[in-house]
Amino acid sequence: MHHARRTTASLAAALAAGTLALAGCAGPGTAAAAGDSVVVDYWLWDSNQLPAYQRCADEFEKQNPDLQVRISQYGWNDYWRKLTAGFVAGAGPDVFTDHLTQYPGFAERGLLRDLNTLEATADVDYGGFQEGLADLWVGQEGSQYGMPKDFDTVALFYDTTMISEAGMSPEDIAGLDWNPEDGGSFEKALAHLTVDENGVRGDEEGFDPKNVAVYGLASNGSGGMSGQTTWSWLAGATGWTFTDADVWGTEYHFDDPRVQASLKWLFGLVEKGYMAPYEEVGTEPNPQQALGSGRAAISANGSWMLGTYANLEGVDLGIAPPPSGPVGHPVSMYNGLADSISAQSPDPEEAARWVAFLGSDDCQRIVGEAGVVLPARPAGTEAAIEAFGERGLDASVFTDLVEKKQTVFFPVTEEFGAIDALMTPMMDEIYIGDRDVATLTEVNDQVNGLLK
Amino acid sequence: MAAPPAPTVRGGRVGRRDDTRLALLFILPAGIGLVAFYFWPLLRGIWLSFTSWDLLSPAQFVGLDNYRAMAADPVFWNAVRVTLLYVVINIALQTAVALVIAVLMQRLSRSTLLRSLVLAPYLVSNVVAALVFLWILDFQLGIGNQVLEWIGLERIGFFTSEAWAIPTIAVVNVWRHMGYTALLIFAGLQAIPATTYEAARVDGASEVRTFFGITLPLLRPILGLVLIISVIGSFQVFDTVAVTTNGGPVDASRVLQLYIYDKAFGQFDFGYASALSVAMLLILVVVTFFQYRMTRAGQTDLN
Known part of the structure; x- marks a missing residue:
């Protein structure tokens, strides 16, 4: 079933790509020559979402015969380089999928349109999106730089069979608690799920942490400066926040003992044998593969990975919220994507009409029905939960976290690139075990120095 | 008229x-x-290199600021150290192996098939070679580590431990380049008159004696030029690192070129990246100058 779906999806993607290539050949010339239809260039990075957005574009073109939408998809790594090159050459898209880590830099350089100044998007009621998502895209002077499109949170994925073999139930996993001192019942569960090469469990006598066959927790690397799927849900559950404000903070909090203790606990798992060492996973960790191959029992990852985990062969997938922390409940990072309009677009009003449609119930429901991501409008979110439900997947774990406000925002500040470049090697060093978490206090001064 | x-x-x-x-x-x-x-x-x-430029806003003249920042930048100095380590391991091994291959090709076999085979790795693109070795040497799944385990040794994090990353990358590039270097040296060997070897044989010199007494001294100018070219190429190592470790673990393989690339295309700090490039240019100029002088690559002893 899943396989068939995937084939159809990729076929559709291939067809769409083919059509795009053809359109790409003819597009600009004919549009300019004919003069009766304006072409709006739209970029996104996720190939899984391309078919759904193509359906949106078809629907939009039906409703707006004078407009044509041309979608291009580039992989995440090329996407930002191409986009920047596009800005430099003045040949970028009119509308593009934007990320919280990138838009402050663009906004700072005046490369984004304020949606409030364009006719089609001026009167959008941003209260109609999942709570807080629209605020993430408001610039320091109150400009709206993005139309929310989807959101993601983080939860625990596990193989139900492996859990029950260990004598645990899905309810057990959903009801774990954690603290940075002794790790709580979460650490006990990880210990129990860890098995060494002689078949001895991590909480049993004679366990060999140097020769582990199954790790309790799958490694997803050091997580860099945001630790989105690695440590943000731990540090967040202590009540720690990245910066002094939800958005546009001017001071980071890496000097806080709570984040340092959380990191120390997480990467301390390596020595205990409950998580793979850096040596094993390197710079390209693959937690879904670790879960799929039975190398790890539990993997923390984002809602956007739901489809990938669901397709793992031989895994009876279970999903649970992150463990409840010292604040008394689980916490997940809450990240939202949006569509932005380039300031270089020659047809901003037309681009705004497309963006308004992207942010409408109509389009977000189409995207939701594809069952790939969780759209930002409740109608779209519900459609997605239903689509996932049809495949036997309970996506409500991800949305509950948002409903119950058990979230911490992705840090939105200036200088993200420089801060990330500074911190990622240091986080790796902490993971490897060569750096004491206490040194983050000094690093925090450096980080805050970059913000001044 | x-x-x-x-x-x-x-x-x-x-x-x-x-x-x-x-x-x-x-x-x-x-x-x-x-x-x-x-x-x-x-x-x-x-x-x-004297400006602050992020591609998107106009460049601003900042005088020597970039160079001052560079002098105080531990990542830069680490990159210089890591690059030098790479060049030393890479060039020493590569030259030694290539020299042996070239001499063997000249003294033992003149088979064209063999010469083509020796050159084969060079025909593989850097990125492909790096990817193949990344798989072979993967800590968990790589056949290289499986073999190590079968013969009773510990697994090695070739690309994922700080001590091994640079030596591994250096050896991967030796594998790819040795055939090409051997061929260049081989061309140099062809220029040594056969009569000198005949004379040596008549005098009863052993192969080893012939190698050190005739081959090496007469090969010096070619070897010097080969060294200059390969050292410059070696300093500019980038693709193998970008594919396998991307500079990690931590900064263990963050070579100069990669740091320049990170600064320019990762952080859009083109001014600083240009300053780093100028520093690299200066290093290469100095190194090449001394190499040229030391190997007297411009003169030959054949006359």
Whole structure:
């Protein structure tokens, strides 16, 4: 079933790509020559979402015969380089999928349109999106730089069979608690799920942490400066926040003992044998593969990975919220994507009409029905939960976290690139075990120095 | 009408004039290319190193700020150290292995098939070679580590431990380049007159004695040039690192080129990246100058 779906999806993607290539050949010339239809260039990075957005574009073109939408998809790594090159050459898209880590830099350089100044998007009621998502895209002077499109949170994925073999139930996993001192019942569960090469469990006598066959927790690397799927849900559950404000903070909090203790606990798992060492996973960790191959029992990852985990062969997938922390409940990072309009677009009003449609119930429901991501409008979110439900997947774990406000925002500040470049090697060093978490206090001064 | 000039003189003048024009015409395309794609970017790069430029807003002149920041930047100095370590391991191994292969090719077998085989790794692109070794040497799944385990040794994090990353990358590149270097050296060996070897044989010199007494000294100029070319190439290592470790673990394989690339295309700090590039240029100029002097690559002992 899943396989068939995937084939159809990729076929559709291939067809769409083919059509795009053809359109790409003819597009600009004919549009300019004919003069009766304006072409709006739209970029996104996720190939899984391309078919759904193509359906949106078809629907939009039906409703707006004078407009044509041309979608291009580039992989995440090329996407930002191409986009920047596009800005430099003045040949970028009119509308593009934007990320919280990138838009402050663009906004700072005046490369984004304020949606409030364009006719089609001026009167959008941003209260109609999942709570807080629209605020993430408001610039320091109150400009709206993005139309929310989807959101993601983080939860625990596990193989139900492996859990029950260990004598645990899905309810057990959903009801774990954690603290940075002794790790709580979460650490006990990880210990129990860890098995060494002689078949001895991590909480049993004679366990060999140097020769582990199954790790309790799958490694997803050091997580860099945001630790989105690695440590943000731990540090967040202590009540720690990245910066002094939800958005546009001017001071980071890496000097806080709570984040340092959380990191120390997480990467301390390596020595205990409950998580793979850096040596094993390197710079390209693959937690879904670790879960799929039975190398790890539990993997923390984002809602956007739901489809990938669901397709793992031989895994009876279970999903649970992150463990409840010292604040008394689980916490997940809450990240939202949006569509932005380039300031270089020659047809901003037309681009705004497309963006308004992207942010409408109509389009977000189409995207939701594809069952790939969780759209930002409740109608779209519900459609997605239903689509996932049809495949036997309970996506409500991800949305509950948002409903119950058990979230911490992705840090939105200036200088993200420089801060990330500074911190990622240091986080790796902490993971490897060569750096004491206490040194983050000094690093925090450096980080805050970059913000001044 | 004046008397016609002597045919020889006229012919000479006409010939000279034609030559100059023709020569200029021939040089022109290459000249334009050299100025447009070489001198201009070089000058612009040097100019940019005195500016702060993020591609999207106009460049601002900041004087020596980038160079001051560079002098105080631990990542830069680490990159210099890591790059030097890479060059030393890479060049020492590569030259030694290539020299042995070249001498064997000359003294033992003249099979064209063998020569082609030796060159084969060089035909594989850097990125592909790096990817293949990344899989072979993967800590968990790589056959390299499986073999280590079968023969009773510990698994090694070839690309994922700080101690092994640079040596591993250096050896991967030795594997790819040794055939090419061997071929260059082999060409040099062909230039050594066979009579000197005959004389050595008549005198009863052993193969080893012949190698150190004849081959090496007579090969010196070629070896010098090969070294200069391969050292410059080695300093510019990038793709293998980008594919396998991306500079990690931590900064253990963050070579200069990768740091320049990170700064320019990762953080859009083109001013600083240009300053780093100028530093690399200076290092190469100094290294090449000393190499040239030390190996006396411009002179030969064959005369």
